[in-house]
Amino acid sequence: MDFHEVAQRAIGDMPPQTRFRPEDAAAIKEHAELILPLAGEFVTGFYDTLFAHEPTRAVFEEGERAEREKTLTEFLAHAVNGPHNDEFFAWLAFVGPVHVVRRVSNPMMLAMLDYLVLFIMKKFHGHPKAEVITEAFIRFAATLGAIISYGYEVAWQEALQNVVGMPPALVQRMVHEEAQQMFPLRSKREK
Numbered sequence: 192m193d194f195h196e197v198a199q200r201a202i203g204d205m206p207p208q209t210r211f212r213p214e215d216a217a218a219i220k221e222h223a224e225l226i227l228p229l230a231g232e233f234v235t236g237f238y239d240t241l242f243a244h245e246p247t248r249a250v251f252e253e254g255e256r257a258e259r260e261k262t263l264t265e266f267l268a269h270a271v272n273g274p275h276n277d278e279f280f281a282w283l284a285f286v287g288p289v290h291v292v293r294r295v296s297n298p299m300m301l302a303m304l305d306y307l308v309l310f311i312m313k314k315f316h317g318h319p320k321a322e323v324i325t326e327a328f329i330r331f332a333a334t335l336g337a338i339i340s341y342g343y344e345v346a347w348q349e350a351l352q353n354v355v356g357m358p359p360a361l362v363q364r365m366v367h368e369e370a371q372q373m374f375p376l377r378s379k380r381e382k
């Protein structure tokens with residue numbers, strides 16, 4: 192799996208105005224001094240949320256929380272300070288499959304991206320730059336969601352290909368044909 196390619200393909204599918212842009216990265220970085228001191232509260236709330244819900248709590252092993260909190264704190268620092276280059280996006284494409292291995296579902300991932308956006312929205316409420324910062328985080332979360340969910344999909348496909356031992360193009364064609372049978376287009380259903 193080529194993480195650079197996964198990231199670039201996911202970003203390429205997003206209409207440009209919905210993507211995380213250099214202006215967004217700059218707006219976030221400019222307010223690092225306000226955002227980074229909130230890391231403790233952000234991370235504690237993130238894991239309190241996950242540990243309070245049985246399906247997400249079940250993902251974690253005994254005694255793992257401290258290590259997870261450390262990783263998420265580092266993630267936030269990286270997200271705020273950058274550099275937001277190709278390496279960064281390729282690393283995000285790797286983060287998706289890391290979660291597949293731990294049976295974290297896409298709904299769990301996407302829900303917690305929403306947690307990130309809401310956290311920032313609430314913290315910056317009333318701040319003169321609230322709109323710019325919130326928008327930047329919305330685009331960040333959308334881009335991250337696109338890359339992670341696409342990375343997830345590719346990891347599944349590759350794992351499936353390895354299990355059934357078929358060439359990728361053939362597996363994709365068979366899955367597509369099967370999906371057409373299962374969910375016929377409305378135009379075909381009405382004929």
Ligand code: HEM
Pocket residue numbers: 241247248250251259262263266286289290293295299300301303304307
């Ligand atoms: C906003 C969504 C999320 C982000 C940005 C995020 C970020 C990360 C990052 C950066 C890592 C470390 C990857 C590495 O090894 O370098 C990680 C690991 C992990 N995350 Fe998340 N995560 C998210 C959501 C979740 C959710 C919803 C769960 C569980 C319900 C979860 C459970 C884990 C676990 C168990 C690991 C350790 C994986 C391992 O065994 O190495 N994460 N996460």
